[in-house]
Amino acid sequence: xxxxxxxxxxxxxxxxxxxxxxxxxxxxxxxxxxxxxxxxxxxxxxxxxxxxxxxxxxxxxxxxxxxxxxxxxxxxxxxxxxxxxxxxxxxxxxxxxxxxxxxxxxxxxxxxxxxxxxxxxxxxxxxxxxxxxxxxxxxxxxxxxxxxxxxxxxxxxxxxxxxxxxxxxxxxxxxxxxxxxxxxxxxxxxxxxxxxxxxxxxxxxxxxxxxxxxxxxxxxxxxxxxxxxxxxxxxxxxxxxxxxxxxxxxxxxxxxxxxxxxxxxxxxxxxxxxxxxxxxxxxxxxxxxxxxxxxxxxxxxxxxxxxxxxxxxxxxxxxxxxxxxxxxxxxxxxxxxxxxxxxxxxxxxxxxxxxxxxxxxxxxxxxxxxxxxxxxxxxxxxxxxxxxxxxxxxxxxxxxxxxxxxxxxxxxxxxxxxxxxxxxxxxxxxxxxxxxxxxxxxxxxxxxxxxxxxxxxxxxxxxxxxxxxxx
Ligand code: FES
Ligand code: FES
Numbered sequence: 291x292x293x294x295x296x297x298x299x300x301x302x303x304x305x306x307x308x309x310x311x312x313x314x315x316x317x318x319x320x321x322x323x324x325x326x327x328x329x330x331x332x333x334x335x336x337x338x339x340x341x342x343x344x345x346x347x348x349x350x351x352x353x354x355x356x357x358x359x360x361x362x363x364x365x366x367x368x369x370x371x372x373x374x375x376x377x378x379x380x381x382x383x384x385x386x387x388x389x390x391x392x393x394x395x396x397x398x399x400x401x402x403x404x405x406x407x408x409x410x411x412x413x414x415x416x417x418x419x420x421x422x423x424x425x426x427x428x429x430x431x432x433x434x435x436x437x438x439x440x441x442x443x444x445x446x447x448x449x450x451x452x453x454x455x456x457x458x459x460x461x462x463x464x465x466x467x468x469x470x471x472x473x474x475x476x477x478x479x480x481x482x483x484x485x486x487x488x489x490x491x492x493x494x495x496x497x498x499x500x501x502x503x504x505x506x507x508x509x510x511x512x513x514x515x516x517x518x519x520x521x522x523x524x525x526x527x528x529x530x531x532x533x534x535x536x537x538x539x540x541x542x543x544x545x546x547x548x549x550x551x552x553x554x555x556x557x558x559x560x561x562x563x564x565x566x567x568x569x570x571x572x573x574x575x576x577x578x579x580x581x582x583x584x585x586x587x588x589x590x591x592x593x594x595x596x597x598x599x600x601x602x603x604x605x606x607x608x609x610x611x612x613x614x615x616x617x618x619x620x621x622x623x624x625x626x627x628x629x630x631x632x633x634x635x636x637x638x639x640x641x642x643x644x645x646x647x648x649x650x651x652x653x654x655x656x657x658x659x660x661x662x663x664x665x666x667x668x669x670x671x672x673x674x675x676x677x678x679x680x681x682x683x684x685x686x687x688x689x690x691x692x693x694x695x696x697x698x699x700x701x702x703x704x705x706x707x708x709x710x711x712x713x714x715x716x717x718x719x720x721x722x723x724x725x726x727x728x729x730x731x732x733x734x735x736x737x738x739x740x741x742x743x744x745x746x747x748x749x750x751x752x753x754x755x756x757x758x759x760x761x
Pocket of ligand 1: 642643644645646647648649650651652653654663664665666
């Protein structure tokens with residue numbers, strides 16, 4: 291990875307001042323799942339200043355104010371999925387966040403990062419546009435609010451100035467008569483970017499007629515937008531299969547008008563029409579969680595207070611981190627990943643190095659109890675936090691029940707995926723007292739195994755979790 295200057299501001303004001311000073315060259319780190327991969331490319335300018343905003347408490351909150359939700363840009367996808375406020379009042383956003391990457395990626399990646407990266411396949415942007423969301427941007431000189439549907443220029447380019455920081459995402463709550471859905475087509479269920487996606491919102495009157503419709507496809511058009519001709523087709527009518535099919539065809543028509551016929555059109559034309567129909571079907575399905583369903587127990591996004599120097603331009607950082615219960619003080623270059631620090635500086639070689647782009651899960655460790663890809667975390671980011679690696683599973687000379695169970699079930703063959711698999715499983719069993727096979731598969735969906743076919747691994751985890759023998 292290229293060398294860079296690393297700054298860790300503790301407030302929005304400080305972050306804006308740094309942006310003002312280093313624009314246009316500075317890059318914001320707001321999760322890092324995209325940025326760290328980019329920093330490994332040779333095209334990135336050496337010594338690009340990196341401004342890590344992850345310690346700014348004000349940017350992590352989900353707040354409710356009347357008919358508005360305010361979401362901090364540092365809210366992770368996992369926090370969005372866990373938030374009862376979002377499930378209740380912006381259901382399709384919750385659904386979209388649950389489809390991002392893998393459990394490890396969702397624990398690191400943030401909604402602000404997803405917006406500002408502006409990749410055409412960004413999962414959370416179509417739901418936000420369908421909800422009528424806007425973003426607040428702040429610089430040293432001013433702040434402004436922009437409707438998200440007017441915010442994008444083209445893939446990977448927004449209208450934010452180089453010195454502007456995204457500070458808040460304002461989301462109008464869905465009205466009481468509204469139902470919503472998000473559907474995504476990827477190559478597999480996890481670790482998959484959207485080939486196409488659709489966010490849909492329908493409002494109904496008391497007679498069951500559609501009074502309002504919003505349809506926003508993802509990865510289909512040069513920039514995200516509502517498809518007004520399809521929405522107009524729906525309004526004033528009662529839902530029917532024919533109506534939803536017609537709306538799907540209309541979206542496909544608009545897509546072709548804007549993109550022209552390309553090599554992929556033969557595939558995309560029928561598929562986007564089907565996805566639109568499925569999304570609309572879900573909006574009227576009795577199985578769809580109603581947008582106003584009462585939810586309890588909102589999970590408050592948690593951030594641990596950080597004690598890192600407010601800003602540091604040193605290319606070497608001295609960090610204090612608790613690893614497997616022991617405090618370690620390490621001096622590392624700012625461009626060192628947690629994975630490299632664990633393996634090369636501290637000798638925790640149980641954590642494996644596979645793809646180094648967040649796709650294999652071999653490097654999974656627990657950061658404050660949550661599984662993350664150690665290859666997508668910078669070492670300075672773990673200052674003041676707790677890391678658990680596979681070496682910490684054994685206690686008092688005894689293997690962890692998961693390790694015993696993996697041996698009993700012959701769940702490790704070459705063993706390369708096993709440390710990461712164990713750490714994902716450990717986090718899962720720490721939070722669940724019972725689980726079915728699908729839940730276990732979902733918990734390890736960010737860990738790839740080339741040998742076992744997963745059956746023995748799921749059996750091994752299932753035995754531990756369902757026997758309540760976990761310590
Ligand atoms: Fe980190 Fe593959 S996900 S090495
Ligand atoms: Fe070989 Fe999983 S046991 S990769």
